[in-house]
Amino acid sequence: RWKHVLAYIDDIIIYSKNFYEHIQHIEEVCSLLQEANFKLNVNKCEIARSEILFLGHLITEGTIKPDPNNIRGLVETKEPTTAEEAFRFVKAAEYYRKFIPKFSIIAAPLHKYSPSTVNQQKINKSKFILSDDARTAFHELKKILTTDLILGLPDDTLQFKIQ
Known part of the structure; x- marks a missing residue:
């Protein structure tokens, strides 16, 4: 039933194969929103x-x-000059992990700077030194992020392999 709508909290995307379908989809979604007493902010709408x-x-x-x-x-x-900065970077980069093959392997050295690991290992915060493998991971992720990161959407009328 919802093959042409994505919703996240109060944001909705309606996508269609062509303009005619798009108008139909908009009408259908608006009708359902009206039935549910939802109001749209016209200033936020992009059609x-x-x-x-x-x-x-x-x-x-x-x-x-x-x-x-x-x-x-x-x-x-x-x-990074602190464990917190190293961990904050890897968590931010992680948001785009689906674009980076083998992300978890590349990023693993940076995950050792998670707050729980830092507390368990009692790493001295005043004498922070980024390990060589973490430094390599940091720069490798930055290098990959500068490439043209694209996910293609599959043609569901054909066979495809998910990796």
């Missing part, structure tokens, strides 16, 4: 867009990419 930013992703016909502004922020991150 018949060929690309849209949604939850940190740039969605176009057939592709999904990370929001370039979010990627820029990650790429411009300076090398």
